[in-house]
Amino acid sequence: MHGYDELNFAKLDSDRKQRTGFAEVVFCSGKSVDHLESIYKHILEIEGEVLGTRATKEQYEALKASFSDIVYDEVSHILKIEKTDKTYAGNVVVCTAGTADIPVAEEAAQTAEFFGTKVNRIYDVGVSGIHRLLSKTEELQAANCVVAVAGMEGALPSVIGGLVKNPVIAVPTSVGYGANFGGMSALLTMINSCANGIAVVNIDNGYGAGYLATQMNRLALK
Amino acid sequence: MHGYDELNFAKLDSDRKQRTGFAEVVFCSGKSVDHLESIYKHILEIEGEVLGTRATKEQYEALKASFSDIVYDEVSHILKIEKTDKTYAGNVVVCTAGTADIPVAEEAAQTAEFFGTKVNRIYDVGVSGIHRLLSKTEELQAANCVVAVAGMEGALPSVIGGLVKNPVIAVPTSVGYGANFGGMSALLTMINSCANGIAVVNIDNGYGAGYLATQMNRLALK
Amino acid sequence: MHGYDELNFAKLDSDRKQRTGFAEVVFCSGKSVDHLESIYKHILEIEGEVLGTRATKEQYEALKASFSDIVYDEVSHILKIEKTDKTYAGNVVVCTAGTADIPVAEEAAQTAEFFGTKVNRIYDVGVSGIHRLLSKTEELQAANCVVAVAGMEGALPSVIGGLVKNPVIAVPTSVGYGANFGGMSALLTMINSCANGIAVVNIDNGYGAGYLATQMNRLALK
Amino acid sequence: MHGYDELNFAKLDSDRKQRTGFAEVVFCSGKSVDHLESIYKHILEIEGEVLGTRATKEQYEALKASFSDIVYDEVSHILKIEKTDKTYAGNVVVCTAGTADIPVAEEAAQTAEFFGTKVNRIYDVGVSGIHRLLSKTEELQAANCVVAVAGMEGALPSVIGGLVKNPVIAVPTSVGYGANFGGMSALLTMINSCANGIAVVNIDNGYGAGYLATQMNRLALK
Amino acid sequence: MHGYDELNFAKLDSDRKQRTGFAEVVFCSGKSVDHLESIYKHILEIEGEVLGTRATKEQYEALKASFSDIVYDEVSHILKIEKTDKTYAGNVVVCTAGTADIPVAEEAAQTAEFFGTKVNRIYDVGVSGIHRLLSKTEELQAANCVVAVAGMEGALPSVIGGLVKNPVIAVPTSVGYGANFGGMSALLTMINSCANGIAVVNIDNGYGAGYLATQMNRLALK
Amino acid sequence: MHGYDELNFAKLDSDRKQRTGFAEVVFCSGKSVDHLESIYKHILEIEGEVLGTRATKEQYEALKASFSDIVYDEVSHILKIEKTDKTYAGNVVVCTAGTADIPVAEEAAQTAEFFGTKVNRIYDVGVSGIHRLLSKTEELQAANCVVAVAGMEGALPSVIGGLVKNPVIAVPTSVGYGANFGGMSALLTMINSCANGIAVVNIDNGYGAGYLATQMNRLALK
């Protein structure tokens, strides 16, 4: 027994939940409908639910026939079959600098919620109108961790990092133009921040931020 | 009252501990002896101890006259005056890929310890001899978080991320040669990892990793 | 006699097989149907078979009329006319980190097979679920060389390099998002690996990897 | 008459003050003592004073013999002979994120002062302790323009830009480590800021910022 | 009272005009018609006019029904509702190196005009035919500031900077091919210019240049 | 008289031929049909012929109505009206590494021919089959200059540079994949060549190479 299930085209890591506390999540981007169907079916049998990210509307339309309970969110591009009796615990804040950063923030928020985390959304609080952010100081300080999502205002995590006790997960987004290099400029801003307690993930990686936020939230719940 | 103390050349953030749970830490690199002395004295009065990073041996020699209890560590370049009655709680693992990554790892470990964290060091477990890492699996899984420090083996956090429940803090180092770009290649490897639960900090930023590890450890201790 | 055949628009290197042991291979991308037809006809006459890479389905449809034996593979984008009496010798393993890396891996595997190499495919063994890879250790150690194909897990060749006696050919792929820079991040990870015996080829260059693997396999067969 | 003075090794732009309102300034870095002496003498004769930037202490020691009134500032590396009857007009604020940014800020401030600008210094107001900056809001709003100097906190100009009516001149510095790329990360942060009214100059270019601030201040004085 | 209006999806900074002298401007790119309509309505009520940038013709067609006075300019992509009794004051020159830079220049010029600035356009005066630029020297010297827009001729601001008393706002554009890196080469040319008084904004950021030019023009009008 | 003609949207440099020996050439990319028509008409009146580069087939179709003699070449994307009595002098070789580099080479060759240069084309002589190139050594040595066009084989100019007396104009192309960075890798190879007499132009800049080759050829004809 190798701790994985051999599908024709993939090795599903059936041992993962045991090791990490999280079932396998499907990265839908670029996968064929046949493959997706096979993977969703396999995970659904074991877990009773499935979370998929970066799905297209076309994939959703195609899978609806086989999975009547499947749900698609056009903002976050999450495609999931979810248990109906979920409860949410802890406190994670997800905030954005601008409205264009919301899709990535929603991927983070909905991922965290899928894994049982209670999420508080605070959107459009970029630092160029700092009073909007400061009016939420108490909510930020109450969170077990803060996810800060920003493309054109890489400064957001720095300012938050100076206000709170708990970790800030910084998510650069590819939103912007000119010298933003598809989000690389925001990533560099966040990595170089001299504020403390800033944990950076990949550009547009809302899923990774939601996963990490869940881990931190679970530490506080233990 | 503005929540900071105006020194001649700096504004010490006296309100910081209240907001973030951490007293101000001194980044010694490039500071004159006069300025250092003034800052150490100021923080010592308020906190009863001081942590400084990136100090040189020359700065240590110069400050010894004024602060008899000051201690310098040549590996981590930490220069501190520390309370003697400390206790350590929780469980953070700090590991390195190679022996050349140890200075950055020590900055992380000693920072975390200064803030009361119990640290378990596992050094020289790079993935090109994977059995060395796998022999430590249980220790890794027992930690509240793992700090993984690596310059030439950016893969280390990915492998650990697949083995554990809790967050992995990835610290790229500037160790290496050729196309390592002063650590940028390791940073990119870590940021792009498709393992989950990887939080990246700046190149050689052991201090930031130790701070973040302390925050996560404190979440688990609450 | 110059050792090449002057077509109207190209100089086919008819001397190549003599020098290198490999007949000329057609890089189909961007070539017009007229040119392709002329080149395929020319090589077919001399070699009795033709290998083309990076072909589109449209090119295949257009050439079918002239070459009834032509075969197109939609995964690898290989378009070939092949002798029917081939035998395969030696032992080359082609493995991938994820399922999205399979098209590049297939270009490598089918290229090697076209040149008479026996190929063993091991797909979806990325290092974030390391037990999947370790369960194949014996197969990896038995190969004359291993082709390791990865976009988001540049660490794969490093781990394999530490397990085997023979060379590892590392193929970065452009699969990924965010700071992957079209595969450059994976390339840098592989080039900087401190594991030994890692030979790197260009991003998505499955063909080059299959060629190099064939050369190494032939060394072992001599 | 060409509007310049031909020295042996240079063409001094004697027409410049007429065209731009500023006499020629000497970039001392790398110039030999002979050349410096000749240039200072030439400008002194015409203008009655000379401003030089990026001078070393050695250059100062060497020129003291010839110019008894010459003054050197070790922080800003400015080497000047200045008229004694200067008055200062207008209102420019020069602020820094950290104490390590002060040398560049001083180059800006002293350049502006040399050209008759009244300067208000506000140092060490980085955004990770945002209350320090906000306590100075009124002073910032009163300025004809604000020069914001920062290496590790590229966010500083964004926050200020959202608070004031007048332009903010953003000066990235090479202060920092890791992925700061000698100031390029700070420069990208500032260029990509979605705050309005941010004018960026080259890394460590305090002189350019002081010049630009003087131009803006003069507009307000007209 | 927090100084902003909570829309469902955004926090409109109603306090901004008070702080900065400019009402909020809408960055239309990527916004849904519903959101745009809501934002335009909100701002129109408060300000009596609205300026939007980076709008598409489709957005214009969709909003025409609700806002009969809305006007769209296909060159600058500005979508606005404007008061009819405007007067223009001061003197700002907007110039371009080539004809392909005109769309960015128009975004700058029309933004400045919306905020009451008098604009003088001088287009197609690139430095490779320097007599075209020099024939306009007097107009350039008369301006309170000059906006210089260029993609393939990053040298334009340097030459102008040497001719005038007042600031030059340099706007790199993404126009070009080959090694222009989407405008990054022009940006670097402008940032490194050894001419004085050059203020650089982001690539293609005509809006930012128009805003900054308005601020400078207002300084002169005070 | 300023030495240019003011069209509505452009300043045609009517003085250029006098200064440089070349009439103005039209960069068609992105220009509207109206503008093109106006410019072609204007230049045709003065010069009796017009050369345009980077034209689309659509632009050609649209201009055919107004200019019956206009000719379009689909390989080089050159759109021209040319005098019929041309003679060609001198000797310029244009060569390519691969067949995919031919479009750029043709832009160079046809530009040079438009300006009266005699061109000798040698295509598909990449260095990986070096005998093809060496068989042309005499032709290369006879040329007044050699234009070497290459995307995946940046080495071509180096080898030629070592064989000939006269200058080699190196043109990197964007042909390639993986780590070619749109031609930047070829450009760097060419710029760093330790062969002598290599003059590099921008990526895909066939026009610039043809212009430069014409200048060199004219030097030899004087």
Next chain:
Amino acid sequence: MHGYDELNFAKLDSDRKQRTGFAEVVFCSGKSVDHLESIYKHILEIEGEVLGTRATKEQYEALKASFSDIVYDEVSHILKIEKTDKTYAGNVVVCTAGTADIPVAEEAAQTAEFFGTKVNRIYDVGVSGIHRLLSKTEELQAANCVVAVAGMEGALPSVIGGLVKNPVIAVPTSVGYGANFGGMSALLTMINSCANGIAVVNIDNGYGAGYLATQMNRLALK
């Protein structure tokens, strides 16, 4: 038993020779004399010989006291204790483009020799004087693999790749100036080569090339 030996500061991979056929090699750069002594002693006991790379003369002087048989080569910076009864088998060619590339080539050659490989050195055969290389064609074709070392002439592996049947290991060096980016330009040239059978290693990584060459040579010897 974990398959490694725990030194105080490192985990020596005692299982490595069993897995990979190569004993552990010491990367001396930056290691203290104490650590080096301990590691050399440990490996010497097990293997009867030790290979170290990137050693300084100072390290050699310090270790001479403890190891009388230790030998240092100033060109390759190899510091080794070697068995005296070695025989060399197979055939590997190591060649360089210029004389400045020899240190890296010697690291490759001497590493291969330490592991029992017969090496044929061909230095200073850069492609800008191609006849020097071509005069060695037969020797190149006779090798089991060719190591091609080059900094300013990244083209060398491409030309060799077109001449031989067996793999070419391309080693970029940091030799050069200007836009060579510490060897990155040579690396990109080699990675993008359209010649076949090119395996690239890190910049200046002579050791890695020698290791890989040994692996290939051993395949041929089996």
Next chain:
Amino acid sequence: MHGYDELNFAKLDSDRKQRTGFAEVVFCSGKSVDHLESIYKHILEIEGEVLGTRATKEQYEALKASFSDIVYDEVSHILKIEKTDKTYAGNVVVCTAGTADIPVAEEAAQTAEFFGTKVNRIYDVGVSGIHRLLSKTEELQAANCVVAVAGMEGALPSVIGGLVKNPVIAVPTSVGYGANFGGMSALLTMINSCANGIAVVNIDNGYGAGYLATQMNRLALK
């Protein structure tokens, strides 16, 4: 006979003058005194003179003993033994933007002179004081080619290119600070210039520019 002389450590290309019209030139940087002595002696015997570039004063001091006629120039770092009866023909202008660019310009000028070219130096004519350059228009137009050397004013070749009939050789220098990237920004400015007739060489490559200028000058002299 292979057309080269085998020294112990190098293959001197004795056939080069025959092929290219230029004897071999010595790149002194990093060469040992022994090697230099041997190479200078060898070339001196054949050519009666030797040109070396990038030499240090130490190399000069060491070689003086053996070669009494050897001459060293501290500005250009050229170390040469030259025939005394030289005459200079043609007309090449070498100009610089600033005084700091003179060392590179001198390498170009003296290289050209060594090969018999008549050189006209025009230094310190950067475009930020454009009247200095324009006052030299006739001299520029009279040259067979112009070498334009610039680090902080990459625009210089563009402006000259628009003024002259003959080619402009653009030499970026590493002079500058901030975002100049060791000359890469100047290189990009020059490569992207939309002026015509610009031939770019490597950063600081005065020698290459002088060589290329000599080739062009010789074309005109034929």
